Amino acid sequence: MPPLAVSAITAFVLLNVVIGLVTYVTLLERKFAARMQSRIGPYRVGPHGLLQPIADALKLMMKEDIVPTAADRWVYNLAPVVFLVPCVLIFATLPFAPTLGLADLNIGVLFFLAVSSLEIVGLFMGGWGSNNKYALLSAMRAVNQIISYDLPFVFSALIPVVLVGSLQMSAIVLAQEGLWFVAYPVIGQLGFLAFLIATIAAENRVPFDILEAESELVAGFRVEYSGMKFALIQLGEYAHMIASSFLGALLFLGGWLGPGSDVPLVGALWFLLKAMLVFLLVTWVRWSFVRIRVDQILAVSWKLLLPATLILLFATAFWVALRGGPGA
Amino acid sequence: MADSEARRVIEMGYGGNERLVMNMGPQHPSAHGVFRAILTLEGETVVAVDAVIGYLHRCHEKLGELLTYVQYPTIASKTDYVAAMTAELAYVSAVEKVAKFEVPKRAQYLRVLAAELQRIASHCLWLGTWCLDMGGALGGGATVFLYCIRERELVLDLFESLTGARLLYGFHQPGGTRYDVPAGWAQKCRETVDLIEQRVDEYEAMLEDNTFFLVRTQGVGVISRELALEVGLSGPLARGSGIDFDLRRAAPYSSYEDFDFKVPVETAGDCYARYRVRMQEFRESIKIVRQVLDGLPEGPISSRPGVKSVGQVRAPKGEAYSRVEGARGEIGFFIVADGGPKAYRMKVRGPSFSNLAVLPHIIPGCKVADVVAIMGSVDPVFGEVDR
Numbered sequence: 150m151p152p153l154a155v156s157a158i159t160a161f162v163l164l165n166v167v168i169g170l171v172t173y174v175t176l177l178e179r180k181f182a183a184r185m186q187s188r189i190g191p192y193r194v195g196p197h198g199l200l201q202p203i204a205d206a207l208k209l210m211m212k213e214d215i216v217p218t219a220a221d222r223w224v225y226n227l228a229p230v231v232f233l234v235p236c237v238l239i240f241a242t243l244p245f246a247p248t249l250g251l252a253d254l255n256i257g258v259l260f261f262l263a264v265s266s267l268e269i270v271g272l273f274m275g276g277w278g279s280n281n282k283y284a285l286l287s288a289m290r291a292v293n294q295i296i297s298y299d300l301p302f303v304f305s306a307l308i309p310v311v312l313v314g315s316l317q318m319s320a321i322v323l324a325q326e327g328l329w330f331v332a333y334p335v336i337g338q339l340g341f342l343a344f345l346i347a348t349i350a351a352e353n354r355v356p357f358d359i360l361e362a363e364s365e366l367v368a369g370f371r372v373e374y375s376g377m378k379f380a381l382i383q384l385g386e387y388a389h390m391i392a393s394s395f396l397g398a399l400l401f402l403g404g405w406l407g408p409g410s411d412v413p414l415v416g417a418l419w420f421l422l423k424a425m426l427v428f429l430l431v432t433w434v435r436w437s438f439v440r441i442r443v444d445q446i447l448a449v450s451w452k453l454l455l456p457a458t459l460i461l462l463f464a465t466a467f468w469v470a471l472r473g474g475p476g477a
Numbered sequence: 478m479a480d481s482e483a484r485r486v487i488e489m490g491y492g493g494n495e496r497l498v499m500n501m502g503p504q505h506p507s508a509h510g511v512f513r514a515i516l517t518l519e520g521e522t523v524v525a526v527d528a529v530i531g532y533l534h535r536c537h538e539k540l541g542e543l544l545t546y547v548q549y550p551t552i553a554s555k556t557d558y559v560a561a562m563t564a565e566l567a568y569v570s571a572v573e574k575v576a577k578f579e580v581p582k583r584a585q586y587l588r589v590l591a592a593e594l595q596r597i598a599s600h601c602l603w604l605g606t607w608c609l610d611m612g613g614a615l616g617g618g619a620t621v622f623l624y625c626i627r628e629r630e631l632v633l634d635l636f637e638s639l640t641g642a643r644l645l646y647g648f649h650q651p652g653g654t655r656y657d658v659p660a661g662w663a664q665k666c667r668e669t670v671d672l673i674e675q676r677v678d679e680y681e682a683m684l685e686d687n688t689f690f691l692v693r694t695q696g697v698g699v700i701s702r703e704l705a706l707e708v709g710l711s712g713p714l715a716r717g718s719g720i721d722f723d724l725r726r727a728a729p730y731s732s733y734e735d736f737d738f739k740v741p742v743e744t745a746g747d748c749y750a751r752y753r754v755r756m757q758e759f760r761e762s763i764k765i766v767r768q769v770l771d772g773l774p775e776g777p778i779s780s781r782p783g784v785k786s787v788g789q790v791r792a793p794k795g796e797a798y799s800r801v802e803g804a805r806g807e808i809g810f811f812i813v814a815d816g817g818p819k820a821y822r823m824k825v826r827g828p829s830f831s832n833l834a835v836l837p838h839i840i841p842g843c844k845v846a847d848v849v850a851i852m853g854s855v856d857p858v859f860g861e862v863d864r
Contacts, residue, residue: 355616364507439612
């Protein structure tokens with residue numbers, strides 16, 4: 150087979166795996182949240198509610214697709230796609246196991262960080278194109294927040310990069326063979342903590358979900374979306390979140406490393422397990438806190454998180470220089 | 478006050494002219510029913526608010542003239558449907574005052590029991606919905622909400638076994654109560670309040686050790702003592718602003734003087750102070766419930782025969798105003814009787830209505846997110862505002 154065809158097939162498979170994963174992660178989150186709230190969660194569709202995500206997807210497909218009369222049709226219709234594409238694209242560079250993955254770029258981390266911040270374009274298009282005041286306000290908040298939190302997100306993600314001296318994801322994983330970076334003295338724990346906070350904020354999850362803010366802005370930028378367009382936005386959001394969880398697991402928790410990870414499938418399982426751990430951590434935070442205000446969110450970023458991650462990054466660089474070069 | 482003058486009072490001096498008028502309600506996730514606030518925004522800051530009420534007007538006062546004294550208590554409970562017991566109590570005590578009915582001691586104690594359990598249930602709902610406003614239906618707020626609803630259900634179960642109803646009870650009748658406590662109920666009630674007392678500790682642990690909750694509530698929506706007096710606030714709002722006033726102690730009704738309880742007062746006047754007041758009221762109400770159960774006297778539950786016909790209660794010519802301390806503040810019913818089985822005129826003083834009047838004074842200058850936090854801390858029930 151020509152290499153192009155192989156790539157295309159791999160991409161197709163990966164895309165479907167990602168979409169399947171995203172749908173089932175929603176079930177995981179709902180079950181997890183239900184347990185936290187002394188509920189049972191979805192239980193009716195299939196055994197233990199296992200078919201619930203499929204039922205949800207089918208329902209959304211059958212919903213009427215409404216375009217507000219006053220909406221900017223082009224922008225409005227295009228926004229979910231523009232939002233979804235970068236969120237799915239970031240999976241391309243993730244190595245799920247030594248040989249499993251679409252493209253192990255030598256600038257993998259950079260690609261991930263750059264593309265993942267592109268979601269803001271689709272988000273703002275949705276908010277603007279809906280021609281709705283709630284959506285507009287939400288889009289304004291989104292721009293504020295995502296720009297503020299992308300910096301600490303990037304800085305904290307760069308800490309392992311500095312330690313390893315490579316932007317290639319597989320190299321970062323292999324460098325953790327002896328010691329996962331989360332166990333790296335001081336730098337590792339602080340870096341992981343900063344990464345988690347920045348992830349929650351960059352994903353717009355409670356307590357930082359001011360753009361959705363359903364008690365103020367109803368549903369924020371997606372208030373006018375229905376049916377499949379809404380599903381695409383939802384899909385994008387969860388895909389982005391899971392991708393960030395994978396990134397966290399890769400940068401700090403040793404990626405696919407674990408007993409028996411020489412077999413690609415076992416490695417991928419380990420990776421998935423670690424990513425789900427990060428995801429559940431984020432979910433735990435989400436279902437425990439109340440939302441904070443927009444000015445407080447910005448203050449947390451610019452006054453605390455940004456200087457802290459910057460100092461941490463410099464400290465890491467200093468340490469690496471002192472040690473005489475990168476490499477774990 | 479002329480319209481333009483009112484506007485000048487509530488608008489604050491902000492520079493710039495890029496303003497956005499945003500409609501919050503009447504159909505909005507945190508409208509607490511059907512409240513409509515027309516917000517004028519500059520960026521995220523609210524510079525003016527126009528509060529519109531009246532979407533839930535159901536002619537309660539007119540119904541008070543059309544229905545008899547026997548029929549109306551069930552309608553009175555619909556004014557404040559979250560705390561129906563106290564609204565009923567306020568109405569029947571006004572009828573008793575104008576008709577000069579005696580209320581047996583046992584009935585008075587049962588009324589206190591119902592009112593305090595109702596306060597617990599109402600505060601549970603308030604805490605849940607308020608956190609829902611601040612934390613979102615897809616976040617920690619929903620967690621608190623579901624916990625609170627779990628506890629409210631326990632109280633509603635008690636009411637169900639007492640009266641057969643879970644929301645609107647018809648427990649009171651002029652002259653006493655309609656139902657006595659069934660066998661084994663007191664024990665169940667004790668267990669329930671014991672459990673709720675533990676759970677209140679849990680809520681406090683979850684919220685007060687939570688920095689996000691504190692930054693959202695402390696210093697937000699400050700009502701000064703003067704403003705509270707001027708607007709005529711009552712209930713937890715007034716007590717959160719340092720006004721030490723509680724009708725249960727200031728003008729005891731229904732044997733409240735027999736019970737030992739404290740009136741919590743906070744002086745900060747912000748959302749957090751109102752929260753603290755209500756959390757302490759949980760405990761005080763539980764204390765009162767226990768005292769009632771310990772000292773429940775024997776005897777009849779009503780000085781009047783049971784309800785046989787709708788016209789059997791007649792009040793002589795006269796008028797009376799009766800007020801009770803509800804979960805949201807002073808609930809008052811004013812009745813003008815003309816000798817027949819119906820009131821000639823009836824007027825309701827709903828605490829939510831007066832409390833809501835404070836919003837235009839404290840909202841301008843806040844962020845949009847604070848609007849819902851403040852509104853939730855006011856705890857309005859629109860059945861009572863619009864009546």
